[in-house]
Amino acid sequence: MKSKFISVFLLLLGSLIAQEPLDPTKQQFGYMSVGVGPLPVLLPAFAGGYRTQSGHHGADLSLQVSTVVAFTQVKANLLYHYYFKPNTTSEFYVGAGVGPSYLFGRTKEHLLISPEVVFGKQYQTDTKDPRFFQIQLSFPTFAFRAHDPQCHIFYFPLVIFSYGIGF
Numbered sequence: 001m002k003s004k005f006i007s008v009f010l011l012l013l014g015s016l017i018a019q020e021p022l023d024p025t026k027q028q029f030g031y032m033s034v035g036v037g038p039l040p041v042l043l044p045a046f047a048g049g050y051r052t053q054s055g056h057h058g059a060d061l062s063l064q065v066s067t068v069v070a071f072t073q074v075k076a077n078l079l080y081h082y083y084f085k086p087n088t089t090s091e092f093y094v095g096a097g098v099g100p101s102y103l104f105g106r107t108k109e110h111l112l113i114s115p116e117v118v119f120g121k122q123y124q125t126d127t128k129d130p131r132f133f134q135i136q137l138s139f140p141t142f143a144f145r146a147h148d149p150q151c152h153i154f155y156f157p158l159v160i161f162s163y164g165i166g167f
Contacts, residue, residue: 025086028052029130033062035162038138043068045160049077051130055086060095060118064160071105077136079118088130090123099138114141114158130166135159 028051035045049062058081066073079097095118103110120134139157 025083025088026054027088027130029166031062031130031132031164031166033132033134033162033164035134035160037136037160037162038066038073038158039160040156045162047077047162047164049164051081051166053081053083053086053088056083057081058083058093058095060097064101066160071103073101073103073112075099075101075112077116079116081118083122088122088124090121092119092121094119103143108145111144111146112141114138132164132166134162134164136162 030050031048033047033049035047036042037045043066045064045066047062047064049060051060052058060077060079060081062077062079064073064075064077066075077097077099079095081093081095083091083093085091095116097116097118099114099116101112101114103112115138117137117139118134120132122130122132124130137157137159139155141154141158143152143154145152
């Protein structure tokens with residue numbers, strides 16, 4: 001009986017020692033977001049994406065769609081996030097990356113690419129569901145047409161305000 005007790009004790013102790021400590025600032029989740037932009041035009045913008053965070057560093061990969069009857073923009077976002085004070089219950093972040101997109105509709109089709117800068121606040125609800133508010137700035141935007149060898153540059157910053165819900 002004594003040897004069984006010692007065996008079980010050592011087995012439990014070994015399993016506790018072998019576990020890695022839980023880092024409360026590690027998280028990853030998929031999300032859907034809704035917003036307006038690119039400003040100055042007030043278009044509805046919808047996105048679906050995936051975020052991951054470990055301490056101060058994180059990544060955000062998403063696909064956005066902004067549309068009206070005349071044209072539609074489909075945009076991929078590849079972003080790095082820096083969290084100032086990592087705390088998954090409430091934290092501010094800044095980020096940068098690249099946003100390739102495709103604009104099509106009644107006008108000629110364009111391939112666009114722009115550097116991206118984001119500012120936001122990410123938090124958790126009482127039920128531990130992730131949420132965020134974000135401002136995304138695209139500036140400048142480089143446009144390429146299918147049969148035009150020239151690159152057109154838009155020097156007007158495009159801004160999207162969005163609210164995201166994680167799952």
